Amino acid sequence: MLxxxxxxxxxxxxxxxxxxxxxxxxxxxxxxALGYARTHAVAGERATYVFLSKRA
Known part of the structure; x- marks a missing residue:
């Protein structure tokens, strides 16, 4: 899909x-190279949350 x-x-x-x-x-x-960038990441107590978005 990506x-x-x-x-x-x-x-x-x-x-x-x-x-x-x-x-x-x-x-x-x-x-x-596929056009995605990490917008932000949040370190939680039990997990790290990573947000990726397609660049315009």
Missing amino acids: RVSLIDELHLAVRPILLGSGEHLRDGLDLH
Whole structure:
């Protein structure tokens, strides 16, 4: 979905839990080259909230 620019905004809640061997969320994605930028991030008590938006 990100590779074909179908998402305008993305809100991720990232919590440090490892299940199995883990998985890279953005493996093989160059978000900057695809036109996305992190607008802001908020560190919470149990998770970090990351906001991405497509640049105009």
